Amino acid sequence: MADKxxxxxxxxxxxxxxxxxxxxxxxFGPGRFELLRLIDSLGSLKLAAEKMGIxxxxxxGKIKKTEEVVGKELLHKENNKEGYKLTESGILFMKExxxxxxxxxxxxxxxxxxxxxRLKRPV
Numbered sequence: 001m002a003d004k005x006x007x008x009x010x011x012x013x014x015x016x017x018x019x020x021x022x023x024x025x026x027x028f029g030p031g032r033f034e035l036l037r038l039i040d041s042l043g044s045l046k047l048a049a050e051k052m053g054i055x056x057x058x059x060x061g062k063i064k065k066t067e068e069v070v071g072k073e074l075l076h077k078e079n080n081k082e083g084y085k086l087t088e089s090g091i092l093f094m095k096e097x098x099x100x101x102x103x104x105x106x107x108x109x110x111x112x113x114x115x116x117x118r119l120k121r122p123v
Contacts, residue, residue, distance in 0.1 A: 011113065012112040012113060012115075012116045013112075014105065014108045014109045014112045016101075016104065016105055016108060017029075017030070018030070018101055018104055018105075019031075020097075022069060024065075024069075025065075027065055027066050027068075027069040027070075028066050028069075028093070028097055030101070031052070031062070032062055032063075032066055033094060033097055033098065033101075034052065035048055035049075035052060035059055035062060035063070036063075036074065036086060036090055036093075036094050037094065038051055038052065039075065039084055039086065040085075040086050040090075040091075040094075043083040043084065043085065044082070044083045044084065045059055045060065045063070045075070045083075045084050063075060066093075070089070070093065072087070072089040072093075073087050073089060073090075074086060074087055074089060074090035074093060075087065075090060
């Protein structure tokens with residue numbers, strides 16, 4: 001998930017790095033979204049971690065932290081085969097975070113345009 005921005009001549013650009021955290025720290029954001037997306041498309045935590053430039057251990061820790069906070073498994077192995085698949089909870093969590101992120105980005109973009117228009121008015 002990349003930063004959202006508005007583009008156009010004279011249109012302000014809003015850039016976001018949005019994540020969710022609790023008292024223990026970050027448990028979901030664009031990085032974890034991307035990790036789950038890659039696991040879903042590649043079927044492998046190892047390959048997803050490599051693609052993101054992080055260790056397998058770091059990737060596993062991020063997944064486990066999120067599972068601990070939400071109280072649901074996000075990944076499962078199918079028939080003791082190599083690799084992982086997203087659980088229904090993992091798929092739902094990704095969809096909900098994407099909607100949340102997109103809603104915040106849309107609001108921020110619209111609000112930025114309004115703010116810049118007000119600031120450009122004569123005082």
